[in-house]
Each structure stands twice: as structure tokens, then as C-alpha cells.
Amino acid sequence: MDREQVIKALKDSGKWGHxxxxxxxYFCTGCGIIEIPPVITSRWDAERFGVIPVATPRQANLFLITGYVSLKTLRAIIRTYEQMPEPKYTVGFGSCPINGGMYWDSYNTIKHLDKYIPIDGWIAGCMPRPEAIFIAVTHLWTMIDKGMADAYKKYREQYKYYRRNQEMVLGELEWPPLYPIDEDE
Amino acid sequence: MKMNKKLAEELELTFKDIEVSTPEDTKIEIFAHKEQVLTILRFLKDKGYNHLALISCVDWIEKAEFELVYILTPYLQDYEAYKEIGDIHLKMRIPRENPEFETVIPIFANAEPYEREIHELFGIKFAGHPRLTHLLLERDYAIPPFRKDFDTREYVKDVFDSIPPIKGEKK
Amino acid sequence: MVILLIVGSIVIGFMVGVLFLGFSRKIKARIHWRYGPPLYQPIIDIVKLFHQESVSHGFLFDFGILLSLGGAIVTLLFIPIGNIVPLHGSGGLLVVLYLMLIAPLGIALSSVEAANPNVSIGISRKFILALGYEIPFLLVALSVMTNYGTTSFVEIVELQRASHWGIISMPLSGIALLLILPVMMGMKPFDQVGAPQEISSGPEVEYGGIYLALSKIQHIYLIFIDIALFVALFMGGGSEPLTFFMKMLPIFLIVLLISTVYPRFRIEQAFNYCIKWPTIIAFLGLLLVIWR
Structure with a gap:
């Protein structure tokens, strides 16, 4: 840490912390999760960047969706995402969450993840290299600095539409809405 | 004489109207009628084939038939004696219209998830099954998705592509 | 003056605990052949947690975590950090024995309010472990009190300075306390309470934001207290804070190295360990002290 960074950290300590x-x-979706163990262990050492895995969504602030998302997984993803404390960041990892990838004509796999939960950024590729996670993390730093990583705010504002999409694909949801929905309009 | 040939002959002598073939040295294929299947399974279980490895289903759409395949292996038995016989594939066909068959849970209790899976992916009803509910899927499908006449691309276009994207701009 | 000492020791305890925690993450990384996070990474984490949204699950959820943090801080005030002893009553060691139970009780009270099944498993494990290590710990405390004929920390430290370290006059008791130190600190072979892979970090499973930060701070204090207890009882304390910290460092390193290399025990293995060797050694140590 040099002098400029110290001043920056003191000016906006929250941003610095985030x-x-x-x-x-810890959330394993599809095949992309196989890239995560090398990332967090000796070979690539994500702890250099302050990235560590935690066991519960209440403690987490980054959500990596690593691979194809089946309907059953989508249910779990929505519940996990809604339990995470704000500010929270989501990154879609691999080509399957982006547009379906090789499951583009599958009957049970959702194609565009950003129709159901908001995504801050994507890592394209099938599979992306572990280095791509670090590129994504450093990119997120820039986005947080500029205040552009605001997908969780979008979720709050457009919650009505997200909920509608989730119900369209999953049927009736058994949990109450996270934010109040104004029905009139 | 090979061990599997011996068992095949014994099967042919015991049951009438079944076709037994040995396509490989360690495999026996049996084609049976719908009514005989439970008896044959019971017979084979007494012979030492006490493990139902899988129930598989094939959709023969031109012949309008479903083929159910019961794959049996000996499990935790005297391995050396059964090594040469190998697996047994018991095959049977049922018509495609209103497919229905009896459950084999009384003989092999582990058939429960397999039959549920076949029920939801192919739409075959197993009479006597305690709970034929969803196993893997979340949605209800008009045509069960593993049937040959299920058009996945049409389905994707209808369901997933019809969901509107979220508008980025704020209200 | 007392207030100044209290604030000073709270701040010093926090700073040293955070330094130890950052140091431990760095050392662990070097053992794994990694580069590791910066030394101040725990501070970043705690700052971040204070800026996060936090979800409360009721009054006891808030109260218990504060009780736990308060218990940890009050315990800290009774322990001599070098020559800084904010509260030195005559019953020092006995008071610490009681107060050390408040922090886990507070966590239990708070986290059970969230009604997560993982919490109940974690809490029951915590109290099984406490049952295991309290017996040798009480035996060790008894032998220390018998040996020096006092319960005051200040006098114990002074008596050690007059003759020699406690570990030399009571070697068996010192070894017994060193053996249960990782259990008390909840470090790796004995981290069944907050096992992330088995029970989703146990009592902390529903903590987020400020609650998690307070829980982490409480844990930092507990680590500090446990090591400081060993140094004060068996390594002659310190004439000033700096020598005290220098003496704490090797003890922490021993526990850390053990925790890095060993995988987690099952809970009944940990309990059996606690009531077997440390108890036997502590009992022999007590006999030795009485016999002399």
C-alpha cells in the first residue's frame, strides 16, 4: 500500500473493503466449478486478491455462477442470491449462463441467466481459464470504483419484472417476494 | 460349454415363448413377453442375480412401442462363479398408446427412482408404484421430454425465448 | 487512569490479535506455497463487514453477540499484558475461569435465535468440546494456584520473575495447557464448531454484516486471551507489553503450525483426546505440585 492508496482507502473505506x-x-453449478479448486489453492492463489470461499450466503458478497443452470438449480440460485447481504456482486462464468452454450436447445436448462437475476459481468469461454477469474475480479474493482457494479440495485428497482420472469419459468414460487411489489400500474 | 450358454439353455427350458441370445461372452439378452417379466425376474433373483443395476427405456417410434430394459448383475455374491456369465439384459415391449406396466418394487426395492424417472421422462405408468411424482424435472410437459416426438427446439422457442429480457433503464 | 488503561488494553488486544490473524493467514499461505493475502487483510474484511447490510433475527440475536463480545473484552481486562493490568483484583485467575465461558454462551444465545439446524449442531459441538477441555484446564489452574499460593495474576507473574518460569517449576501442567490450547482457540484439528465444509461454519451460519464482524472481533480477542493466559501463567509474563508479545508469538506459531498441517478431528475423537492425555498429564502435574 502506498500513500495514494491509503488516502483512497480512508476516503471511502466501504468501497475499499468491498x-x-x-x-x-460455495455454490457448485455445472462443470465450471472444476476450475475453482485450482483458483483458491496453491496454483493460482485467489487469496492474494482477498477472494476466499465462504460456506453460507449470509457471509458472501460475490456469487460465481459456474456453468449451465437447470431449472432446479435456478430455484436454488434465486434463493441464495436473495439471502446474500447487499452490496452483492454476481459474475456468470462460462458460456452456458450467457446464452445457453452447448445446452442451447435443452428442454430443462435456462438460456439467459440475466433474465432471472441481475449479473454484473460475464466471463465467456467453455471453459474459461482460471486467470479469467482474476481478470473478472480486477474488472470488478474498476467497476466498484466507478460505481458501475450496481446490479443489486437494479434487482431492487426491477424486482417486479424479475419475479414475473422467475414465476414464468418456475411456476408458483413458494417464498415471499424479497421487495414489495406494487401491483397497480 | 460356456457358463452363459448353460444359463441360457436353462432359461429357455424353464420359460416358453422367450428368445434368449448370447451376443457376447459375458452378456445374456432375453426378449420376453409382458406377462412373463415378473416371473423371470423372480427366477433370476433366486439364481443369484440380486442387483437391479438399471431400468432403461427406448422409444421405438416407428413400431409404436416402448422397450423397457432391466439390467441385472450379481452383487456381493461369489464373484468367480458369475464372472463368466456377466450381466443379463431383460427386454420387453409395451405399446406406445397409454403405456402401462407393473412395478417391480416388490422384487427389487431399488427400482423406485428408476421407475419414477421413466415415468416423468417417457410417461409410462407403473401400476402399484407408491409415489409417481417428479424426480428430476421442475415443470410439467405436455409430451414427456424423452419421447422421440418431443421437439426440443420448438419447446425452447416457446418457453425460454418467450421470456422478455429485463429493461436496463430505470423507471 | 484506570479508564485509560482499559481503553489502551482493549485497543492493544485488538491490534495484536488482528496482527496475529493476518500473520497466520500469511504463514499458512507460505506453507501451501502460495503468496498469501496482505498482512492487513483481516482489517479489510472487518471494514467490509461493517459496511454490509446485516439481517437481524430478533432481540436475542443482537443481545447475545454483544454479550459475547463484552465477555471477551472483560476477560481481557483481567489478564496482565506486560505491566498493563486494568483490573487487578485478588481473585484474578478464578474470575477469568468464570468469564471465559461468557463468550461462547453469548454466541450460543445469539445464534440459536436464527433457528438454523447447523447452528444447533455447532453449539452442541462447542459445549462437548468445552466439557472436554474444562477438566484439564481446571486441573492446570488448580496446580498453578497451589504452587504459588495465590489467585492473583500480578502476584503469579511477580513470583515467576523472582525465581523462574512456571514451565520449569511445573513442567507437566504447562505441557497439559499447551496440549489443550488449540482446543480452546478452536484452531484446525479442533475446529469442529465452525467447520465450513460440514455444517456451513456452524454458529456463524446466519451471521452477516455487522454481526459477523462482531463475531470475528470476539474470536480475535479469544485467541489473544488464550495465548496470553499461557504466557502469564507459564512464561513469566513480561515486564512491558513488547516482551509479552514476543513471548506470545512462538506459542501462537506452534499452534498455527499444528493447525496448518493437521486435518480436522471428528467431535468424539476430539473429546476423547481432551479427556485422555491432557487430563492425565494435568493430573500428574497437580500431584507433582502437591507432593513438592
Whole structure:
């Protein structure tokens, strides 16, 4: 840490904290999760960047969705995402959450994840290299600095539409809405 | 004489109207009628084939038939004696219209998830099954998705592509 | 003056605990052949947690975590950090024995309010472990009190300075306390309470934001207290804070190295360990002290 960074950290300590301490929720989706163990262990060492895995969504602030999302997984993803404390960041990892990838004509796999939960950024590729996670993390730093990583705010504002989409694909949801929905309009 | 040939002959002598073939040295294929299947399974279980490895289903759409395949292996038995016989594939066909068959849970209790899976992916009803509910899928499908006449691309276009994207701009 | 000492020791305890925690993450990383996070990473984490949204699950949820943090801080005030002893009554060691139970009780009170099944498993594990390590710990405390004929920390430290370290006059008791130190601190072979892979970090499963930060701070204090207890009882304390911390460092390193290398025990293995060797050694140590 040099002098400029210290001044920056003192000026906006929250931003500093959110930037250099990403806690990723343990959530295994699809095949992309196989890239995560090398990332957090000796070979690539994500702890250099402050990225560590945590076991519960209540403690996490980064959500990596690593691979195809079936309908059953989508249900779990929505519940996990809604339990995470704000500010929270989501990154879609691999090509399957982006547009379906190789499951583009599957009957049970959702194609565009950002129709159901908000996404801050994407890592394209099938599979992306572990380095791509670090690129994503450093990119998130820039976005947080500029105040652009605001997908969780979008979720609050557009919650009505997100909920509608979730119900369209999953049927009746058994949990109450996270934010109040104004029915008139 | 090979061990599997011996068992095949014994099967042919015991049951009438079944086709037994040995396509490989360690495999026996049996084609049976719908009514005989439970008896044959019971017979094979007494012979030492006490493990139902899988129930598989094939959709023969031109012949308008479903084929159910019961794959049996000996499990935790005297391995050396059964090594040469190998697996038994018991095959049977049922018509495609209103497919229905009896459950084999009284003989092999582990058939429960397999039959549920076949029920939801192919729409075959197993009479006597305690709970034929969803196992893997979340949605109800008009045509069960593993049937050959299920058009996945049409379905994706209808369901997933019809969901509108979220508008980015704030209200 | 007392207030100044209290504030000073709270701040010093926090700073040293955080330093130890950052140091431990760095050392662990080097053992794994990684580069590791910066030394101040725990501070970043705590700052972040204070800026996060936090979800409360009721009054006891808020109260219990504060009780736990308060218990940890009050315990800290009774322990001599070098020559800084904010509260030195005559019953020092006995008071600490009681107060050390408040912090886990507070966590239990708070986290059970969230009604998560993982919490109940974690709490029951915590109290099974406490049952295991309290017996040797009480035996060790008894032998220390018998040996020096006092319960005051200040006098114990002074008596050690007059003759020699406690670990030399009571070697068996010192070894017994060193053996249960990782259990008391909840470090790796004995971290069944907050096992992330088995029970989703146990009592902390519903903590987020400020609650998690307070829980982490409480844990930092507990680590500090446990090591400081060993140093004060068996390594002659310190004439000033700096020597005290220098003496704490090797003890922390021993526990840390054990925790880095060993995988987690099952809960009944940990309990059996606690009531077997440390108890036997502590009992022999007590006999030795009485016999002399």
C-alpha cells in the first residue's frame, strides 16, 4: 500500500473493503466449478486478491455462477442470491449462463441467466481459464470504483419484472417476494 | 460349454415363448413377453442375480412401442462363479398408446427412482408404484421430454425465448 | 487512569490479535506455497463487514453477540499484558475461569435465535468440546494456584520473575495447557464448531454484516486471551507489553503450525483426546505440585 492508496482507502473505506475482500459463496453449478479448486489453492492463489470461499450466503458478497443452470438449480440460485447481504456482486462464468452454450436447445436448462437475476459481468469461454477469474475480479474493482457494479440495485428497482420472469419459468414460487411489489400500474 | 450358454439353455427350458441370445461372452439378452417379466425376474433373483443395476427405456417410434430394459448383475455374491456369465439384459415391449406396466418394487426395492424417472421422462405408468411424482424435472410437459416426438427446439422457442429480457433503464 | 488503561488494553488486544490473524493467514499461505493475502487483510474484511447490510433475527440475536463480545473484552481486562493490568483484583485467575465461558454462551444465545439446524449442531459441538477441555484446564489452574499460593495474576507473574518460569517449576501442567490450547482457540484439528465444509461454519451460519464482524472481533480477542493466559501463567509474563508479545508469538506459531498441517478431528475423537492425555498429564502435574 502506498500513500495514494491509503488516502483512497480512508476516503471511502466501504468501497475499499468491498473491493479487496470478495467472499465467494460455495455454490457448485455445472462443470465450471472444476476450475475453482485450482483458483483458491496453491496454483493460482485467489487469496492474494482477498477472494476466499465462504460456506453460507449470509457471509458472501460475490456469487460465481459456474456453468449451465437447470431449472432446479435456478430455484436454488434465486434463493441464495436473495439471502446474500447487499452490496452483492454476481459474475456468470462460462458460456452456458450467457446464452445457453452447448445446452442451447435443452428442454430443462435456462438460456439467459440475466433474465432471472441481475449479473454484473460475464466471463465467456467453455471453459474459461482460471486467470479469467482474476481478470473478472480486477474488472470488478474498476467497476466498484466507478460505481458501475450496481446490479443489486437494479434487482431492487426491477424486482417486479424479475419475479414475473422467475414465476414464468418456475411456476408458483413458494417464498415471499424479497421487495414489495406494487401491483397497480 | 460356456457358463452363459448353460444359463441360457436353462432359461429357455424353464420359460416358453422367450428368445434368449448370447451376443457376447459375458452378456445374456432375453426378449420376453409382458406377462412373463415378473416371473423371470423372480427366477433370476433366486439364481443369484440380486442387483437391479438399471431400468432403461427406448422409444421405438416407428413400431409404436416402448422397450423397457432391466439390467441385472450379481452383487456381493461369489464373484468367480458369475464372472463368466456377466450381466443379463431383460427386454420387453409395451405399446406406445397409454403405456402401462407393473412395478417391480416388490422384487427389487431399488427400482423406485428408476421407475419414477421413466415415468416423468417417457410417461409410462407403473401400476402399484407408491409415489409417481417428479424426480428430476421442475415443470410439467405436455409430451414427456424423452419421447422421440418431443421437439426440443420448438419447446425452447416457446418457453425460454418467450421470456422478455429485463429493461436496463430505470423507471 | 484506570479508564485509560482499559481503553489502551482493549485497543492493544485488538491490534495484536488482528496482527496475529493476518500473520497466520500469511504463514499458512507460505506453507501451501502460495503468496498469501496482505498482512492487513483481516482489517479489510472487518471494514467490509461493517459496511454490509446485516439481517437481524430478533432481540436475542443482537443481545447475545454483544454479550459475547463484552465477555471477551472483560476477560481481557483481567489478564496482565506486560505491566498493563486494568483490573487487578485478588481473585484474578478464578474470575477469568468464570468469564471465559461468557463468550461462547453469548454466541450460543445469539445464534440459536436464527433457528438454523447447523447452528444447533455447532453449539452442541462447542459445549462437548468445552466439557472436554474444562477438566484439564481446571486441573492446570488448580496446580498453578497451589504452587504459588495465590489467585492473583500480578502476584503469579511477580513470583515467576523472582525465581523462574512456571514451565520449569511445573513442567507437566504447562505441557497439559499447551496440549489443550488449540482446543480452546478452536484452531484446525479442533475446529469442529465452525467447520465450513460440514455444517456451513456452524454458529456463524446466519451471521452477516455487522454481526459477523462482531463475531470475528470476539474470536480475535479469544485467541489473544488464550495465548496470553499461557504466557502469564507459564512464561513469566513480561515486564512491558513488547516482551509479552514476543513471548506470545512462538506459542501462537506452534499452534498455527499444528493447525496448518493437521486435518480436522471428528467431535468424539476430539473429546476423547481432551479427556485422555491432557487430563492425565494435568493430573500428574497437580500431584507433582502437591507432593513438592
Amino acid at each position: 473491493k479487496y475482500s470478495f467472499w465467494v459463496v
